[in-house]
Amino acid sequence: MKQPNRTFTHLALAAAVLTSSGTALAQASHFDALANAPFEKDYPTADSTRLLRDELIFQRAAQAYLWALPAINIWAMKEGSEKVFGAGYNVLPVWKERIKASTLVTTPNSDVVYAMGYLDLKKDGPLVVEAPAGVQGILDDFFQRPLVGPTIDGRTWVGDVGLAGPDKGKGGTYVLLPPDYKGEPPKGSVPKGAFIYRSRTYNVFLFWRTFFSDPKDLSKPNAQIAATRIYPLGQKAAAKPMQFPDGNAKPADLLFPRDIRYFEMMSRFIDSEYVDPADLDMRGFLHTIGIEKGKPFSPSPEMRTLLDRAAQTAFKMSKVVMTDMINREPGSKYYPDRQWINVFAGENTSFQSSQTFTNLEQRSGFFTSAYSASPGMVMNMVNAGAKYPVTFRDKDGNFLDGGQSYKLHLPPKIPAxxxxxxxxxxxxxxxxxxxxxxxxSLNQMDKPVQNADGSTDLYFGPTAPAGKDKNWLRTVPGKGYFVIFRLYSPEQAFFDQTWKPDDMEKLR
Known part of the structure; x- marks a missing residue:
């Protein structure tokens, strides 16, 4: 019997799984073929073996892609940054004139000054970070889990640095320990008053944000970031001098791949990292597709084709999760009558809204579209932290279209x-x-024109309505987009919903 072509088998699978136009028959025919794969005398035929083996590899690859999104998102940022700006604990790229669209990275915020660094506790050992006053910072491991800090007055500090951290925005010293570090650092090596944070991965993401009141004068937030010092524990005098390259001077591509390159990147990540016992089952999935720590990733041409299709499919699945499945989760919408989604509905950086499971839909949906998490981002804290309502749809429930024009009405006294x-x-x-x-982006410091009652209307579309340029964000015909409405230090009116934004309304 002629052998089936693996590639076309899985192209059929991808087409079946991703179809959303009611072609249940096409889906059923594929799934029926799997369920009814013939066995003879209790054993699979050669054709059934190939079909089911390839299906197993495809499924494990797709699930591995989704599982690793937090890690590969940030690993892609590390590789992309180091390619352009160089590597080392002393290299801290800063987007000195605010991050622009020329830097490719998931959901950047153009309304603060960014600094993003990548630390290697395997290569350099424990590191000391002197965080300057005034930053709102995050220290995450490379699965984007906040580092665990000290317990002070009954509270365990996790991930946050600066305004939402134990130094409370006054500046502080942080000692970062790798996952296999035993016991406590030697006496006398830890700077006085330092906060000790422990990481579950060798690699650590350092993320500073500083604020400004005048978009035309960013000298203060840049000076704050430039006061950062990072050096190996006990080696401050011999440390490499800090470098603060301008992130906008040479735009970097920090996006994760959507094809076979994702698995190539995953192999490099796995090789570089600590083996966490909690990950052994998922590392078994990686073993199935040819990824194993300490071994080269060298799939055959047929396997490469199969994994490439699995990556493309899994990426599209992640978008379906974000735009459809999360909508169906209890508490996923901020308001039952509006389209604004709460990507941290569980108020938990581990996406464990229940003590009985991890919400993988929220986790995958978030990390396919964003990076970094900390308690200051997810917890409901009045006058502290931040909130990030996001919408993909207009008032009528249709996806936002770059060729159409919309208005977003914001009632008076926006609670930020x-x-x-x-x-x-x-x-x-x-x-x-x-x-x-x-x-x-448009922000409060841009001073958009207010209506007579103190409310604000923002406009989105390929052209500005007459006289509305100051309140307008251009969109691109032929492209879909989404909107994040950020509130830094949200006030009580946001939480009790006595204030809430309207939906994006299509202009007729």
Missing amino acids: KNFWSATVYDGTTASGLDNGQSHP
């Missing part, structure tokens, strides 16, 4: 003690929408 902003993002990559404007 620090500031608010609205940003448009590419519907596929989740990077800042490359719309030709200096930044793909």
Whole structure:
């Protein structure tokens, strides 16, 4: 009997799984073929063996892709950053004029000054981070889990640095320990008053944000970041001098791949990392597809084709999760009558809204479109932290269309003690929408024109309505997009919903 072609078998699978137009028969025929794969005298035939083996590999590859999204998202950022700006604990790229759409990275915020660094506790050992005053910072491991810090007055500090961290924005010293570090650091090596944080991975993501009141004068937030010092524990005098390259000077591609390159990147990540016993089952999935720590990843041409299709399928699945399945989760919408989604509905950085399971839909949906998590981002804290309502749809439930024009009405007294902003993002990559404007966002400091009652109308579309340029964000015909409405230090009116934004309304 002629052998079936593996590639076309799985192209058929991808087409069946991703179809959403009611072609139940096509799906059933594929799934029936799997369920009814013939066995003879209790054993699979050669054709059944090939069909089911390839299906197993495809499924494990797709699930491994989704499982690893937090890690590969940030690993891609590390590789992309180091390619452009160089590597080392002393290299801290800063987007000195605010991050622009030319830097490709998931859901950046153009309304603060960013600094993003990548630390290697395997290569350099424990590191000391002197965080400057005024930052709102995060220390995450490379599965984007906040590092666990000290317990002070009954509270265990996790991940946050600066305004939402134990130094409370006054600046502080943090000692970062790798996952296999035993016991406590030697006496006398830890700077006085330092906070000790432990990581579950060798690699650590350092993420600073600083604020400004005048978009035309960013000297203060840049000076704050430039006060950062990072060095190996006990080696401050011999440390490499800090470097603060300008992230906008040479735009970097920090996006994770959507094809076979994802698994190639995953192999490099696995080789570099600590083996966490909690990950052994998922590492078994990786073994099935040819990824194993300490061994080269060298799939055959047929396997490469299969894994490439699995990666493309899994990426599209992650988008379905974000735009459809999360909508169906209890508590996923901020308001039952509106389209705004709460990507941290469980108020938990581990996406464990229940003590009985991890919400993999929320986890996959978030990390296919964003990076970094900390308690300050997810917990409901009045006048502290931040909230990130996001919408993919207009008032009528249709996906936002770059060729259409919309209005977003914001009632008076927007409840953000620090500031608010609205940003448009590419519907596929989740990077800042490359719309030709200096930044793909509008914020409170831009002083958009208010209505007579104190409310604000923002406009989105390919052209600005007459006289509305100051309140307008350009969109791109032929492209979908989504909007994040950020509130830094949200006030009580946001939480009790006495204030809430309208939906994006299509202009007729």
